[in-house]
Amino acid sequence: MTILFRQTHELEAETDEYLDLIIQGGLLYRQGVKCYLEHRFEEFEARLLELRSVEQRGDTLRRSIESKLYLQTLIPESRGDVLGLLESADEVLNLITSTLLHFSTEHPELPDNLNPLFFDLADNAIASVEAMVGGCRAYFRDLSAVRDHISRAQGLREEVNRLAETYVRAIFKLDLHLSHKSQLRYFVAHTERIAEDADDVCDRLAIAAIKRYV
Amino acid sequence: MIWFFLLSGLFLGWSLGANDAANIFGTAVGSRMVSFRVAALIASIFVVLGAVIGGAGATGTLGALGAVNAIAGSFTVALTAGITVAWKSHSGLPVSTSQAIVGAIIGWNFFTGSPTGHATLVQIMSAWVISPLLAAGFAIVLYLGARWWLARRRIHLLSLDAYTRLGLIVVGAAGAYILGANNIANVMGVFVPASPFDELRFGSVIRITGAEQLFLLGGVAIAIGIYTDSRRVMATVGSQIFKLTPILALIVVLAHTLALFVFTSQGLQHALHAIGLPAPPLVPVSSTQAIIGAILGIALVKRGKGIQYGTLGRVAVGWIMTPIMAGLLSFVLLFFVQNVFEQKVVDRPPATATSRH
Numbered sequence: 211m212t213i214l215f216r217q218t219h220e221l222e223a224e225t226d227e228y229l230d231l232i233i234q235g236g237l238l239y240r241q242g243v244k245c246y247l248e249h250r251f252e253e254f255e256a257r258l259l260e261l262r263s264v265e266q267r268g269d270t271l272r273r274s275i276e277s278k279l280y281l282q283t284l285i286p287e288s289r290g291d292v293l294g295l296l297e298s299a300d301e302v303l304n305l306i307t308s309t310l311l312h313f314s315t316e317h318p319e320l321p322d323n324l325n326p327l328f329f330d331l332a333d334n335a336i337a338s339v340e341a342m343v344g345g346c347r348a349y350f351r352d353l354s355a356v357r358d359h360i361s362r363a364q365g366l367r368e369e370v371n372r373l374a375e376t377y378v379r380a381i382f383k384l385d386l387h388l389s390h391k392s393q394l395r396y397f398v399a400h401t402e403r404i405a406e407d408a409d410d411v412c413d414r415l416a417i418a419a420i421k422r423y424v
Numbered sequence: 425m426i427w428f429f430l431l432s433g434l435f436l437g438w439s440l441g442a443n444d445a446a447n448i449f450g451t452a453v454g455s456r457m458v459s460f461r462v463a464a465l466i467a468s469i470f471v472v473l474g475a476v477i478g479g480a481g482a483t484g485t486l487g488a489l490g491a492v493n494a495i496a497g498s499f500t501v502a503l504t505a506g507i508t509v510a511w512k513s514h515s516g517l518p519v520s521t522s523q524a525i526v527g528a529i530i531g532w533n534f535f536t537g538s539p540t541g542h543a544t545l546v547q548i549m550s551a552w553v554i555s556p557l558l559a560a561g562f563a564i565v566l567y568l569g570a571r572w573w574l575a576r577r578r579i580h581l582l583s584l585d586a587y588t589r590l591g592l593i594v595v596g597a598a599g600a601y602i603l604g605a606n607n608i609a610n611v612m613g614v615f616v617p618a619s620p621f622d623e624l625r626f627g628s629v630i631r632i633t634g635a636e637q638l639f640l641l642g643g644v645a646i647a648i649g650i651y652t653d654s655r656r657v658m659a660t661v662g663s664q665i666f667k668l669t670p671i672l673a674l675i676v677v678l679a680h681t682l683a684l685f686v687f688t689s690q691g692l693q694h695a696l697h698a699i700g701l702p703a704p705p706l707v708p709v710s711s712t713q714a715i716i717g718a719i720l721g722i723a724l725v726k727r728g729k730g731i732q733y734g735t736l737g738r739v740a741v742g743w744i745m746t747p748i749m750a751g752l753l754s755f756v757l758l759f760f761v762q763n764v765f766e767q768k769v770v771d772r773p774p775a776t777a778t779s780r781h
Binding site for chain 1: 578582583670
């Protein structure tokens with residue numbers, strides 16, 4: 211029986227590994243932002259390097275999973291949904307990477323007094339990504355749990371929106387140059403988009419889960 | 425000449441293969457869970473095995489309905505059923521070979537003045553009503569069981585896909601075997617009393633009766649029908665009445681197979697008799713009706729959402745019209761075969777001295 215379904219189990223392991231990479235990417239982003247806020251720039255760059263390698267591995271793995279799903283004509287009824295989920299989840303990982311990369315290239319000066327708020331924002335954005343990954347895992351193994359993960363991701367996205375608004379209001383009250391304020395707003399918007407993209411994946415997930423109910 | 429007469433049975437077998445194999449593998453092939461090549465190969469092998477090994481039970485019952493005892497009569501009856509099936513399936517609706525052949529036999533009884541076995545007719549007609557209900561019952565139980573089990577086992581989507589593929593092949597093979605065993609009576613049953621084949625012996629152990637040779641021939645005709653014309657039907661079946669997912673298709677085919685098994689298995693009949701329970705009659709039932717019954721069973725549990733009621737109504741009318749049409753056509757064709765082509769469509773026993781008085 212194990213030999214008969216060996217290829218299937220291998221593909222399951224690859225899918226799990228791919229979702230693990232997104233979680234890992236989120237953790238690296240969180241640690242990277244923390245290092246940056248604490249002015250530990252060497253550690254920050256190390257995290258970024260690792261994140262970029264995770265993102266590349268994620269791309270390779272996603273392509274491998276997608277080609278296997280096509281070539282072996284697996285899950286014909288759900289293939290479109292699964293491919294869509296994998297691709298949109300990959301976009302979230304890409305966004306996480308590019309956001310952290312922007313910190314490295316632009317080196318924005320974040321006001322120290324607002325650092326706890328910014329970290330809270332980044333932390334919640336990554337928590338929403340983790341909820342999204344939980345939802346994806348549940349879609350594959352435990353449909354009844356999908357809704358819980360989606361609700362959590364939606365709640366976290368709302369929290370991210372609230373924190374982003376608070377942060378933007380706070381920076382525009384500071385005595386900073388307008389271009390500086392705009393740059394900071396840009397970083398906030400990028401971080402906010404991580405949670406919003408994760409929420410979009412969850413919307414897709416909700417429809418895909420309904421289609422899978424027997 | 426005998427081979428020419430057998431052609432109508434082979435034509436009916438071909439029609440059955442083209443239509444009824446689609447009931448078993450249609451959704452699996454349509455949804456690309458199983459390739460047509462694999463489905464056709466498995467269906468062909470198991471239909472032939474079912475016909476040769478288990479075809480005797482239902483054939484006996486069909487013989488009791490009306491013993492078509494002249495080869496030209498058998499030819500006409502099978503031709504009528506074949507034309508009815510081809511005509512109805514051309515209109516795009518599921519059609520029952522069993523109903524067509526029974527209608528044609530009754531037409532032969534009327535034309536030749538032979539008695540119709542009323543008790544057998546009632547048995548067969550009851551089975552036509554009971555088999556879809558039984559299939560619906562099996563489908564409901566299997567569906568609820570599967571839903572409960574799947575919710576608890578938390579099987580990965582990819583593993584579930586692999587298990588479903590394997591299930592569709594295994595259950596499809598069983599379904600094809602039962603289809604062959606049950607429906608070979610429709611294809612070759614009318615030729616059994618007028619069988620042109622002698623028993624074949626290979627050594628002292630292997631013995632192939634004339635009827636089994638007929639069944640083998642019919643099984644091959646069904647297999648050719650599967651290969652040559654079932655692909656088109658397979659690609660469209662499964663969504664006519666209710667859209668089926670691969671798992672639902674697996675449940676439907678299993679329910680259909682169980683329902684046909686009840687009316688086919690001599691072993692089950694003996695087992696039930698042995699423990700003093702009433703046994704179902706061994707009659708040819710409609711594979712199509714069983715499939716539709718199973719689909720409706722699932723649709724009902726899902727509160728009827730997505731049922732194509734228009735199609736369902738036309739199918740129900742078809743069920744009533746098929747035997748009537750086959751009966752009338754059989755009567756007309758027998759008239760032509762007997763009076764225009766001057767063929768003997770009934771072999772009457774010589775009158776005894778007593779009966780002359």
